[in-house]
Amino acid sequence: MEHLPIFFQIKNKPCLVVGGGSIAARKVSLLLKAQAEVTVVSPELCHELKLLQEEGKIQHVAREFEDMDLENCVAVIAATDAPRVNERVSQLAQQLRVPVNVIDKPELGSFIMPSIIDRSPVMIAVSTGGSSPVLARLIRTRLEGSIPAAYGHLAQLVESFRDKVKAAFPNVKSRRNFWERILEGTVAELVFTGHGDDARKLLQKAIDEQSEVPDIPGEVFLVGAGPGDPDLLTFRALRLMQQADVVVYDRLVSPAIMDLVRRDAEVIYVGKERDKHTMQQENINQLLVRLAKEGKRVLRLKGGDPFIFGRGGEEIELLAQQGIPFQVVPGITAANGCSSYAGIPLTHRDYAQSCVFVTGHLKDGTVDLNWKALAHPNQTVVFYMGLHGAPTLCKEMIAHGLPASTPVALVEQGTTPQQRVLIATLDTLLDVIKNEDIKPPTLIIVGEVVSLHDKLKWVEEHHENDVDGVFAYK
Numbered sequence: 001m002e003h004l005p006i007f008f009q010i011k012n013k014p015c016l017v018v019g020g021g022s023i024a025a026r027k028v029s030l031l032l033k034a035q036a037e038v039t040v041v042s043p044e045l046c047h048e049l050k051l052l053q054e055e056g057k058i059q060h061v062a063r064e065f066e067d068m069d070l071e072n073c074v075a076v077i078a079a080t081d082a083p084r085v086n087e088r089v090s091q092l093a094q095q096l097r098v099p100v101n102v103i104d105k106p107e108l109g110s111f112i113m114p115s116i117i118d119r120s121p122v123m124i125a126v127s128t129g130g131s132s133p134v135l136a137r138l139i140r141t142r143l144e145g146s147i148p149a150a151y152g153h154l155a156q157l158v159e160s161f162r163d164k165v166k167a168a169f170p171n172v173k174s175r176r177n178f179w180e181r182i183l184e185g186t187v188a189e190l191v192f193t194g195h196g197d198d199a200r201k202l203l204q205k206a207i208d209e210q211s212e213v214p215d216i217p218g219e220v221f222l223v224g225a226g227p228g229d230p231d232l233l234t235f236r237a238l239r240l241m242q243q244a245d246v247v248v249y250d251r252l253v254s255p256a257i258m259d260l261v262r263r264d265a266e267v268i269y270v271g272k273e274r275d276k277h278t279m280q281q282e283n284i285n286q287l288l289v290r291l292a293k294e295g296k297r298v299l300r301l302k303g304g305d306p307f308i309f310g311r312g313g314e315e316i317e318l319l320a321q322q323g324i325p326f327q328v329v330p331g332i333t334a335a336n337g338c339s340s341y342a343g344i345p346l347t348h349r350d351y352a353q354s355c356v357f358v359t360g361h362l363k364d365g366t367v368d369l370n371w372k373a374l375a376h377p378n379q380t381v382v383f384y385m386g387l388h389g390a391p392t393l394c395k396e397m398i399a400h401g402l403p404a405s406t407p408v409a410l411v412e413q414g415t416t417p418q419q420r421v422l423i424a425t426l427d428t429l430l431d432v433i434k435n436e437d438i439k440p441p442t443l444i445i446v447g448e449v450v451s452l453h454d455k456l457k458w459v460e461e462h463h464e465n466d467v468d469g470v471f472a473y474k
């Protein structure tokens with residue numbers, strides 16, 4: 001190792017920053033986060049530093065650096081744009097054994113500053129030894145995504161129960177097992193979703209029962225998996241996908257997304273294709289209740305967003321009635337995913353001031369919508385499940401006043417490598433659906449915004465020979 005990673009306690013201790021520009025300001029704000037007493041030596045201060053000085057958060061010495069400035073400080077950062085000054089600060093600090101960092105010259109300093117992920121009191125530092133700050137930042141971004149923002153709260157909870165757990169589990173191994181179960185289970189999830197009191201109660205219960213696996217009911221995660229591209233999953237969706245004991249999923253969840261669920265989880269396909277439901281909705285609702293009552297963590301994975309034409313409301317209604325804990329994780333709905341990947345903005349200052357999402361498929365198989373409200377020239381209408389009802393859709397939109405030449409987009413398997421976008425008009429839509437053999441899942445977008453597709457498209461169309469799973473961009 002070129003450097004020893006350590007965490008330095010500088011609370012209420014004097015630290016010096018030499019330089020008053022924006023880079024110095026970034027370092028100052030870090031030092032202030034760690035509650036240091038910061039003095040900045042520089043003839044001038046940038047706007048950010050001036051504000052800090054006015055708020056009394058830093059001391060400013062308005063002149064060039066002088067040797068005596070180093071007296072009494074516990075660390076110094078040289079951040080001027082004058083190499084000679086930085087070198088002088090470094091040389092002197094090392095003589096006096098004051099830890100020194102020199103911006104952009106790691107070799108001149110005695111310490112370097114890492115990229116950090118701050119989940120205080122949990123702190124993760126990433127360093128490339130000064131060789132590539134950009135790489136360190138990229139690594140940091142990856143870690144940021146996989147570590148929930150509420151990790152700090154979890155650490156605080158652990159801290160406040162540490163002594164109690166130590167007393168209840170004097171044996172080191174069983175104590176470690178206990179904490180592992182707690183930190184990977186429901187207690188942690190409760191903290192992440194803002195239910196700190198419930199988490200505390202459950203943890204106390206587990207301690208009282210001296211059990212490594214607290215006797216708790218299962219729970220259901222109702223998670224939106226987005227329209228198909230796994231990159232569009234939320235961080236929370238991904239985390240819960242990797243925790244579930246059992247996964248209940250339907251047709252719209254893409255294989256690429258199913259690849260990301262925990263390897264050893266039980267998976268149950270509940271289908272749902274038009275006119276051939278693998279499992280009736282009522283039975284799906286009951287299944288979730290049964291699995292949760294068996295104490296399992298159940299991932300109910302749905303395409304798009306669970307609350308947009310996803311019947312998510314019905315599924316959690318029964319869970320709520322039965323007192324089964326659940327959480328709902330939003331997903332990117334097909335309208336957002338398909339419009340973005342097709343280069344069709346759903347609203348646009350010149351073309352559409354409103355946007356409506358409607359279903360083209362009603363319970364009894366009819367299409368019975370308020371056509372007068374939908375057929376509006378400055379509005380985009382997005383039809384989910386609209387293929388079957390397309391003849392009615394075209395007829396009614398024209399009958400209620402939209403020109404037959406109104407542009408319409410068909411987005412088939414949007415956001416996946418198989419995405420196809422076909423542009424028609426209200427009077428040619430049925431021919432395009434037939435001639436191009438359009439299949440579900442397809443989204444129909446009606447409105448003038450569709451004319452922008454030609455200019456704004458950025459995802460390459462799918463070709464037969466494309467390699468599966470690889471996206472082509474224009």
Ligand SMILES: C[S@@+](CC[C@H](N)C(=O)[O-])C[C@H]1O[C@@H](n2cnc3c(N)ncnc32)[C@H](O)[C@@H]1O
Nearest residue numbers: 227304305310333334384385413414441442443
């Ligand atoms: C039962 S709805 C589910 C909608 C989902 N909850 C959502 O928020 O996107 C199914 C319809 O959504 C649309 N859809 C879902 N995913 C799609 C995709 N990847 N491409 C095109 N349309 C999609 C299709 O119109 C499909 O018939």
